[in-house]
Structures are given as structure tokens and as C-alpha cells.
Amino acid sequence: MLALPVNLRxxxxxxxxxxxxxxxxxxLPLVLVLGFLIGMILAFQSAVPMRQFxxxxxxxxxxxxxxxxxxGPLLVAVILAGRTGSAYAAxxxxxxxxxxxxxxxxxxxxxxxxxxxxxxxxxxMVMPALTVAMDAAGLTGMASVLAAFGYPxxxxxxxxxxxxxxGDFLQGLLKGVVFAAAVALIGCRAGLTASGGPRAVGQAATxxxxxxxxxxxxxxxxFAVILYRLHL
Amino acid sequence: xxxxxxxxEATQVFGTRTIFRDVSFGIDQGEVFxxxxxxxxxxxxxxxxxxxxxxxxxxxxxVASYSVNxxxxxxRRHIGVMFQSGALFGSMNLQENVSLPLAVFTDLPKExxxxxxxxxxxxxxxxxxxxxxxxxISGGMVKRAAIARALALDPPILMLDEPSAGxxxxxxxxxxxxxxxxxxxxxxxxxVVTHELASIMAIADRCAMLDxxxxxxxxxxxxxxxxxxxxxxxxxxxxxRETL
Ligand SMILES: Nc1ncnc2c1ncn2[C@@H]1O[C@H](COP(=O)(O)OP(=O)(O)OP(=O)(O)O)[C@@H](O)[C@H]1O
Ligand SMILES: [Mg+2]
Numbered sequence: 001m002l003a004l005p006v007n008l009r010x011x012x013x014x015x016x017x018x019x020x021x022x023x024x025x026x027x028l029p030l031v032l033v034l035g036f037l038i039g040m041i042l043a044f045q046s047a048v049p050m051r052q053f054x055x056x057x058x059x060x061x062x063x064x065x066x067x068x069x070x071x072g073p074l075l076v077a078v079i080l081a082g083r084t085g086s087a088y089a090a091x092x093x094x095x096x097x098x099x100x101x102x103x104x105x106x107x108x109x110x111x112x113x114x115x116x117x118x119x120x121x122x123x124x125m126v127m128p129a130l131t132v133a134m135d136a137a138g139l140t141g142m143a144s145v146l147a148a149f150g151y152p153x154x155x156x157x158x159x160x161x162x163x164x165x166x167g168d169f170l171q172g173l174l175k176g177v178v179f180a181a182a183v184a185l186i187g188c189r190a191g192l193t194a195s196g197g198p199r200a201v202g203q204a205a206t207x208x209x210x211x212x213x214x215x216x217x218x219x220x221x222x223f224a225v226i227l228y229r230l231h232l
Numbered sequence: 233x234x235x236x237x238x239x240x241e242a243t244q245v246f247g248t249r250t251i252f253r254d255v256s257f258g259i260d261q262g263e264v265f266x267x268x269x270x271x272x273x274x275x276x277x278x279x280x281x282x283x284x285x286x287x288x289x290x291x292x293x294x295v296a297s298y299s300v301n302x303x304x305x306x307x308r309r310h311i312g313v314m315f316q317s318g319a320l321f322g323s324m325n326l327q328e329n330v331s332l333p334l335a336v337f338t339d340l341p342k343e344x345x346x347x348x349x350x351x352x353x354x355x356x357x358x359x360x361x362x363x364x365x366x367x368x369i370s371g372g373m374v375k376r377a378a379i380a381r382a383l384a385l386d387p388p389i390l391m392l393d394e395p396s397a398g399x400x401x402x403x404x405x406x407x408x409x410x411x412x413x414x415x416x417x418x419x420x421x422x423x424v425v426t427h428e429l430a431s432i433m434a435i436a437d438r439c440a441m442l443d444x445x446x447x448x449x450x451x452x453x454x455x456x457x458x459x460x461x462x463x464x465x466x467x468x469x470x471x472x473r474e475t476l
Contacts, residue, residue: 015323099315100322102285106313107333108305 016118023084024126028133030079035134038071039063039141047149057151060142060159067138069168073176074220076130077183080123081212085187088119089208092191093201101192111192120184127180128173135169171232175223182219183212234297236261236421237282237389242291244277251277252448254291257440261388264415264422264435266455268470269442275425276316278442279391282423283311295389309337312382316393316425318374320366326353326377327362333384352380355410357403372398379407383414390414391423396431404428408435429473433459441467 042063050056092115095101104111139160146156162169187208194200235258244251251274259265267275280286282293284304292299298306312333320329330349334340340348353362356376361369369377379395392411396404408431414420426432432439432455439458441451443466451458451467459471468474 095322098317099319102280103313103315103319103321105285106283106308106311107336108308109332109336 020122032137035137036141039138043142043145063142072134077179077216085183085208085212086205088187089190089204093194093204116188123180123184127176131176179216182215186211238294245289263437266436266439273442273444311389312387314378314382314392318378330381
């Protein structure tokens with residue numbers, strides 16, 4: 001415990017910046033493209049059956065809720081698991097099999113403080129931004145489909161419910177931050193527990209992706225139950 | 233007087249595999265103690281036990297009368313380690329690597345740490361490479377930088393895992409001189425894993441030989457004595473460069 005301030009002194013801002021950039025900025029194009037396409041697909045797939053009831057404008061409500069509350073944070077978490085969770089596992093796993101972690105420990109440095117905390121913090125920090133990007137891209141995709149169906153933009157906008165009641169959107173952001181923490185923690189843990197040569201690094205990366213996605217879905221289910229109980 | 237490092241019946245079992253059993257020896261202050269043996273006999277494992285990274289399956293190790301099992305923080309304060317892989321931190325250049333233990337354990341200002349780091353890098357002939365990253369230097373240079381990092385705090389005990397592997401004979405001989413120089417000037421105690429017969433003869437006060445088949449210690453003593461009197465065929469083969 002006494003060693004903590006000393007350790008914190010070693011948290012280097014440049015390292016944190018690099019980690020956050022890799023987890024966030026570099027994922028942005030993928031998030032935007034995926035979000036736009038998912039928004040389009042959702043809108044198109046639901047507009048066709050809804051049209052039979054003359055309710056196709058309500059597609060905007062549907063897609064908004066589905067995206068902001070569920071799919072946005074979920075998809076970003078899956079992307080985070082695939083890109084960042086695996087990278088954390090590979091980085092820390094390489095350090096583990098290369099005895100760098102042991103070297104830190106013998107120097108009295110806590111690997112958790114120096115390596116794990118900044119990574120979890122970076123993931124939690126970029127997650128809301130990526131989720132907003134995913135939501136915005138998805139809604140744009142949805143709007144472009146409805147616009148192609150001939151609805152004026154103002155009518156579509158009136159059905160994007162989060163603009164008047166942002167509850168669903170904020171729920172999504174909150175869930176996303178928790179998913180990000182879980183994905184990052186699982187990735188770091190997989191790396192730190194790697195043992196037995198270079199092959200272990202690959203196995204750690206796989207374990208990080210699988211574990212991150214499973215944890216995200218489980219947490220999502222837990223959120224569904226809790227939020228339902230809280231009547232949110 | 234009891235030995236500075238005391239290993240008592242140290243045993244290491246991984247799962248069902250016994251690596252070594254009942255290894256015992258003492259190392260005195262100011263001694264250069266060499267651990268040798270074939271690949272996979274557990275030299276690095278024994279070293280990790282001695283710095284408290286790997287709890288022995290059985291047995292006890294004390295360093296400066298602190299138990300490695302229970303007082304590991306005290307033990308580590310006495311020891312500088314060079315791991316077999318070098319274990320330099322990839323995101324830091326050599327000077328930052330060597331400064332790190334100084335930043336952790338001392339209150340020295342940053343410039344002073346950097347100055348000491350450059351000095352230590354100079355000892356291993358790496359002054360020029362101070363600002364390079366570990367990925368930009370050769371394997372032998374990684375080893376030397378790792379030695380410089382182990383030296384950073386002038387610890388009373390230095391543990392070097394194959395410091396001369398991958399070094400040319402001239403650099404390797406320079407390293408031997410460095411070890412003896414530190415021992416003579418600062419009284420540093422060395423535990424060195426090495427296979428270089430010439431180096432062992434030059435620096436070792438005593439050596440311990442581990443063997444994978446015997447799952448333990450097969451020889452302990454002064455290298456000159458072992459060379460002349462050892463009866464164990466593996467030990468003889470090593471010191472006389474014979475094939476078994
Ligand atoms: N964490 C571990 N889990 C399981 N087995 C291990 C572990 N670490 C080492 N071993 C096994 O213990 C044995 C001894 O390993 P060690 O690294 O100590 O050998 P060594 O004598 O240093 O060999 P070398 O000269 O090649 O460096 C090896 O067979 C290795 O496979
Ligand atoms: Mg070894």
C-alpha cells in the first residue's frame with residue numbers, strides 16, 4: 001500500500017495516451033462504418049414488414065431504441081474485445097513470457113498499477129465516445145433508408161425518441177462503460193496469466209476475445225434484469 | 233557465521249514433473265557462485281525461487297537471514313536480477329530502463345537517475361545506445377543493458393541468468409572483469425548461471441551443478457577441485473569437455 005504513490009509516479013502520461021489512442025481513435029472508422037450499415041440494415045429489415053401496417057415511420061422509434069439501448073454498446077464492446085482486449089492480452093502476455101512482469105515485481109513495482117489500471121481506464125474512457133459514434137452512425141444509416149422511402153427528414157427526426165427523452169441513450173452509455181471495464185480487465189488478466197512460451201500469447205489473445213464477448217453478453221442480461229426491476 | 237544466501241532442501245515440482253529435489257547450499261558474502269547444468273535442469277527456476285518469484289514446492293531459502301517465503305520485500309531490496317531473456321521494457325529506451333529501479337527506490341531527481349543510468353550503461357559499453365529502444369538493438373546488447381539495469385541500485389547481491397550467452401568472447405571476458413571488479417570494490421555477491429567453461433574457471437569461487445536426470449544437485453565445490461576430483465560422469469564430461 002505504501003508503494004502506491006511511488007507506483008503512480010511511474011504511470012506515464014504518454015503511455016496512457018498511446019493506449020487510449022489505439023483503443024479509441026483507431027477503432028473509430030470501423031465503428032462508424034459498422035454503425036451506419038447496421039442502422040441501414042435494421043431500418044430496411046423492419047420497414048418492409050411494418051409497412052404492411054402502415055407503420056413504417058415507427059421504424060425510427062424502433063431502431064433508435066434498439067441501437068442506443070442495446071446494439072450500440074453491445075457492438076462497440078464486441079469491437080473492443082476483438083481489437084483492444086486481444087491487444088491487451090498479447091501485450092501483457094508477451095511481457096509475461098519475456099519475464100518483464102517478473103522484472104517489474106522484483107523491482108517492487110506492482111504490475112497492476114503500472115499496466116492494468118491505465119489500460120482499464122483507457123478502455124472506459126474511449127467507450128462512451130465510441131458508443132456515441134456508433135449510435136450517431138446507426139441513426140444516420142436508418143435515416144438514410146427512411147429518406148429513400150420518401151419520408152421528409154423532419155418527420156424522421158421527430159421519431160428519434162432519444163432527442164426528447166435521452167434515458168435509453170444514457171442507459172446505453174452506462175452499460176458501455178461497464179462492458180469496457182470488463183473487456184479490459186479480462187484482456188489484461190488473460191495476458192498476465194499466460195505461461196509457457198510464445199504460443200501462450202496467442203492463446204491469451206483468444207481467451208481475451210472469447211471471455212470479453214461472453215462477459216459483455218452476461219452483463220447485458222444482468223443489466224436488462226436490474227433495469228427492469230428499477231422500472232427504468 | 234551463517235551464509236548470506238542459504239538454500240535448504242529446495243524442491244520444485246510443476247504438476248507431476250519434479251524439476252529438482254532437496255537442493256541445499258550456502259553462498260557467502262562476496263562470493264561468485266556459479267550455477268550450471270544442462271538445458272532444462274532448472275537453473276532459471278532455482279534463481280526465481282531465490283528472488284521469491286516462485287515459491288518452492290518444499291524447502292526454505294533465506295537471503296541475509298530474511299525468508300524468501302515470508303519477507304520477500306526485504307529480500308528483493310538486496311538483489312539485482314538479470315533475467316535470461318533480458319526482460320527489458322519494450323516501451324522504454326535503454327536509459328529509461330536502467331533509470332526505472334532508481335526512480336522506484338530512490339528520491340533522486342530525474343536528471344540524477346538519468347546520469348547514473350548513463351554511467352551504468354557505460355560500464356557495459358552501451359553509452360552510445362542509451363536512447364535506443366530494446367527492439368532496435370542486438371540480442372547481446374539487450375543482455376548487457378539488462379546487466380546495467382540490474383546494477384542500477386548497486387545491490388549487495390546480483391543474480392545473472394546466462395549473462396554471457398550470445399556475447400562475443402571479448403565482450404564476455406570484459407563482463408568477467410566487471411564481475412570480479414564489482415566483487416573486489418563493493419563486495420558484491422554474485423549468483424551467475426553460465427555454461428562458459430573459461431568464464432567459470434576465471435570467476436567462480438564455487439559452483440553448483442544441477443542435472444535433469446538426477447533431479448537435483450550433482451556437484452558442489454570449487455571449479456578447480458571439481459575438475460580434478462569429480463567422479464560423476466556428467467560433471468567430468470562438463471569440465472573436461474568430453475562427450476558422454
Ligand atoms: N511455469 C512453469 N510451469 C511448468 N513448467 C515449467 C515452468 N517453468 C519452467 N518449467 C519447466 O522447468 C524446467 C526447468 O526450466 P528452467 O527454465 O529452469 O531451465 P534452465 O535450466 O534455466 O534451462 P536453460 O539452460 O535452457 O535456460 C523446464 O523443463 C521447463 O519446461
Ligand atoms: Mg534458464
